[in-house]
Amino acid sequence: MKNVIIIGGGIIGLCSAYYLAKEGSKVTVIDKSDLLDGCSYGNAGMIVPSHIIPMAQPGVIHQGIKWMFNAKSPFYIKPALSLDLLSWLVQFYKNSNQNHVNKSMVPLRNLSFFSKELYQELAKSTNEFGYQEKGLLMLYNTEKVGEEEIKTGKIAEELGIEVDFLDQQEVKKLEKNIKVNALGAVHYKSDAHLSPNHFMSFLKSELNLMGVKMISNCSLLNFKVSNEKIEELITNKGNFKADGFVLATSSWSVEIAKKLGIKLYILPGKGYSFNVENLLVKPTIPSILCEGKVAVTPFNNAVRFGGTLEITNNNDTKINIKRLQGIVEKVNQFYPEIKVDLPEKKKVWHGFRPCTPTGLPIIEKSQKIKNLTIAAGHAMMGLSLAPASGKLVSELIMDKKPSIDLSEFRST
Ligand SMILES: Cc1cc2nc3c(=O)[nH]c(=O)nc-3n(C[C@H](O)[C@H](O)[C@H](O)COP(=O)(O)OP(=O)(O)OC[C@H]3O[C@@H](n4cnc5c(N)ncnc54)[C@H](O)[C@@H]3O)c2cc1C
Known part of the structure; x- marks a missing residue:
């Protein structure tokens, strides 16, 4: 039996704990938060095999620069004199090309479908987290964006993803109960969604049942390393020993990895979401309002609206009202019957x-530290890819052949 400590109790850390415990490992999760909120809770809950094109792609820099000058746009980079930011931007520039997209699409698709299979398995026993397979509508209301979405949809179709191309009337037929102002949509029929808050509760109760120890308000401060192996974790709650360690601390991993002499490139991309409850009319299928990159997810009693990506630092918890207005305006343009008001700041959730x-x-065994596995950097797909990432982490630690090829998911 292996004794494993997971640093970081977000969805990636908890899914890793789940599959490691299933393999019979003795697992402890430590997290500096109270394990009740954070990026893995307030997100849009979409499971997206449709997302085969990575964020680094041709044209993204040009579009990003245009958005930087629009206060209500979905994208912003907070200027800072930071070496981490500069080196990240250089890497991003180098990767934003067709060659990178071509070699990423199949590995991403495979990781996504593997993850969806695991979600289906998890939902079989007790679907208390509202897993539903209704697909995802990429709604557009300009010809230009429509053309881009259709082009992406055709590429997805070639890779075996189930896609429907809908005109205005066909969107209407699908979403009968609510008016949708869209020229058309690309319907990714194999996408799914769930309630992230409920999924996190489900994971924690399963981990409790399997005897996994979860220690909240426990910050990793440093490591004791010898012979290229972590001997001990030094935390504010004492020192911990184990055979194996998993680093699942999102963009905080950069600073943590530095303590081990490992260079990672991960920056926080701040986003917002808010729920509107008891709507008289609401969409039934999750959607992305393409012109504003706004995610709309219907849950039981509420609809969650989310968006914006502000590359910033982990201390920047400010809610930017202009960007929130951008989200609200897009929702009211696409779904005029909902009539969403600008939410109060205190009702707006943010995550990095x-x-x-x-x-x-990044899903890899560290090349520098023998008993460290890294699982971080899932950007806008952390929920979607979490079960697969967790399962792969457990396979790496148990020295099993990974279920899918991991060569594209390396830090260097
Ligand atoms: C608005 C929005 C919408 C989104 N929608 C979707 C979606 O629809 N589908 C999807 O797949 N993804 C979505 N995402 C992305 C998804 O939420 C993230 O990719 C995912 O939550 C990342 O999980 P994680 O476990 O890597 O990080 P986190 O959930 O951030 O967990 C990392 C943990 O590490 C802990 N930690 C950090 N430093 C230390 C330390 N020193 N010691 C101990 N613990 C530490 C933190 O406290 C934290 O709990 C969305 C994100 C946003 C912001």
């Missing part, structure tokens, strides 16, 4: 997506 400059997550 861990963004790598490749747009691909």
Whole structure:
């Protein structure tokens, strides 16, 4: 039996704990928070095999620069004199090309479908987290964006992803109960969604049942290393020993990895979400409002609206009202019957997506520290890819052949 400590109790850390405990390991999760909120809770809950094109892609820099000058746009980079930011931007620039997209699409698709299979398995026993397979509508209301979405949809179709191309009338037929102002949509039929808050509760109760120890308000401060192995974790709650360690601390991993002499490129991409409850009319299928990159997810009693990606630092918890207005305006344009008001700041959730400059997550055994596995940098797909990432982490630690090829999911 292996004794494993996971640093970071977000969805990636908890899924890793789940599959390691299933393999019979003795697992402890430590997290500096109270394990009740954070990026893995307030996100849009979409499971997206449709997302085969990584964030680093041709044209993204040009579009990003245009958005930087629009206060309500979905994207912003907070200027800072930081070496981490500069080196991340250089890497991002290097990866934003067609060659990178071509070699990323199949590995991403495989990781996504593997993850969805695991979600289906998890939902079989007790679907208390509202897992539903209704697909995802990429709604657009301009010809230009429509063309881009259709082009992406055709590439996805070639890779075996189930796609429907809908015109205005077909969108209407699908979403009968609510008016949708869209020229058309690309319907990714194999996408799914769930309630992230409920999924995190489900994971924690399963981990409790399996005897996994979860220690909240426990910050990793440093490591004791000898012979290229971590001997002990030094935390504010004492020192911990184990055979294996998992680093699942999102963009905080950069500073933590530095203590081990490991260079990671991950920056926080701040995003917002808010729920509107008891709507008289609401969409039934999750959607992305493409012109504003706004995510709309219907849950039982509420609809969650989320968006914006502000590359910033982990201390920047400010809610930017202009960007929130951008979200609200797009929702009211696409779904005029909902009539969303600008939410009060205190009702707005924010989270930091861990963004790598490749747009691909890191799932690897460290090349420098023999008993360390890294699982971080899942950006806007952390929920979608969590079960697969957790399962792969457990396979790496148990020295099993990984279920899928991990060569594109490396830090270097
Ligand atoms: C608005 C928005 C919408 C999104 N929608 C979706 C979606 O629809 N689908 C999807 O797949 N993804 C979505 N995402 C992305 C998804 O939420 C993230 O990719 C995912 O939550 C990242 O999980 P994680 O476990 O890597 O990080 P986190 O959940 O951030 O967990 C990392 C943990 O590490 C802990 N930690 C940090 N430093 C230390 C330390 N020194 N010691 C101990 N613990 C430490 C932190 O406290 C934290 O709990 C969205 C994100 C946002 C912001």
